[in-house]
Amino acid sequence: MDGQTNRTVIHWFSEFVALCVGVFGDRVKNWMILNEPMVFTGAGHFLGVHAPGRKGLGNFLAATHHVVMCQAEGGRIARSIRSDLKIGTTFSFAHIDSFSLRKEDEQASRKVDTLLNRTFIEPLLGLGYPLKNLPFLRRLEPFIKDGDESRLAFDMDFIGVQNYTREVVSHSFFTPFIQAKVVKANTRKVERTLMN
16 A cells, blocks of 8 residues: 555545545534644654555655645635534644754754654645755655645644654764754653653
8 A cells, every 4th residue: 555655645535534524514513634644654654663664755755745735635625515614633743952052963953843843834834845944855846746835735723732742852974864863861861751
């Protein structure tokens, strides 16, 4: 299964939203279009640890663009079917701190913040992809078709924020694309939960 790497997912998702709103819209008034897109694209299409188990930057970038398109299109479809709905979406955000005041660590923390916290919300808000802080996102271009950029944004009624943890980030020369790594709590010798 291609998952979100297949551009047809935009059409499939649109049909799914239309079906759900058509069936449940008279009873369900608050709608979340997506839940934590960075999680399912990153874990499922870059790291391969969640379904559909794909790995690699190309898979991640294709999935990212198609999911950003689904996010806005889903909102437009729901609103076109029922104007009385409250339509939103939700993101997982993490507070990002630099491991030190070294320039390299601060740059690394900005890249991680951009990747985790800005990649999906900025297109939705009409700001486009955050290319300045994350230049590898320019590799999205092969997946962007004529007219896509004008369809990335949608005026949601609300945005859900899920914040699970703070991440401390340092520079890592050997980490491709972002030259950054998360410094785990146990290596920083700080108090931590059972989930480390």
